[in-house]
Amino acid sequence: MLGVSTSLRSEISDSGIEVMEAILDLGVEAVELEYRITPSMLREIVPFCRQRKMAILSLHNFSPLPEGVPKEKASGDFFSLSALDKEERGLAVKYTLRTLEWAEELEAKAVVLHMGKIPMAGSMENFLKLYDQKKIAGEEGQEFIREQKKSRARQGEVHLDAGLHSLDRLAREAEKRGVLVGIENRYNIHDLPNLEELKILFKQFAGSPLRYWHDIGHATTQQNLGIQGQEELLENCGSRLIGVHLHGCKGYHDHEAPGSGEEDYPLIKRFLKPDTLRVVETHHRAPKEELLRGLDFLRKQGIL
Secondary structure, X not given: OEXXXXXHOOXXXXXXXXXXXXXXXXXXXXXXXXXXXXXXXXXXXXXXXXXXXXXXXXXXXXXXXXXXOOHHHOOOOOOOOOXXXXXHHHHXXXXXXXXXXXXXXXXXXXXXXXXXXXXXXXXXXXXXXXXXXXXXXXXXXXXXXXXXXXXXXXHHHHHHHHHHHHHHHHHHHHHHHOOEEEEEOOOOOOEOOOHHHHHHHHHHOOOOOEEEEEEHHHHHHHHHOOOOOHHHHHXXXXXXXXXXXXXXXXXXXXXXXXXXXXXXXXXXXXXXXXXXXXXXOOOOOOOHHHHHHHHHHHHHOOOO
């Protein structure tokens, strides 16, 4: 089933009803609730969805927005599940557990999860600069990529261990509530998890509700920047695929209308199953007309 993320309007609207009506206006009757949805917006959305029989397919952690967090700072990484600071990690687990509770209450199939970041100041800015200078595939770019991967590997192990500790509690809770947890591939080199870390956590949590959530824009960006090939990512994690975020990506600019960039839809189609959740995750800068064309494009590609 196709859904549209509330990211379509939530950045510029504080009205849950307005966000839902914008999604209905696209001819779509299913939704993913993401991390900009405040408690007051959720109180509007729940009866609206039940009255209109809109399905809530998934929730993107943290949802609803934790108390005291300004909406303009909302993020799936606001509290990090892989933080070395025990207090921050505890808050990340606390609010993820709340998201799982809401997912059960709203009969959503999955919760989409970010795992946090490794401190690597300035790394992505240099990636983007080399890409813009068309040097990313040259000797200078390749040497930079090798050094960045080495730096990440040196720092990543302790953060992964912290993240695995968080996931242990969350996996048990998700199983109890009958909700799947989709670990999302990320945009930046310093985001967790990368492919090797995904392999480790799926091995450690074999048989658990932990699954893989594929974001086509993030994967396209990382491939364009020489960080990670999308096919290798899907070949290794596609058997655990529970859902996909669909949006346009050109270079490293994503969250546009689907089909407007360099996304490889024939590749992703190979890994889709009938029950794979399909969520269009665009932002408000994508005009309605472009989104309608994007939805039509996805239908013609056999993605919907």
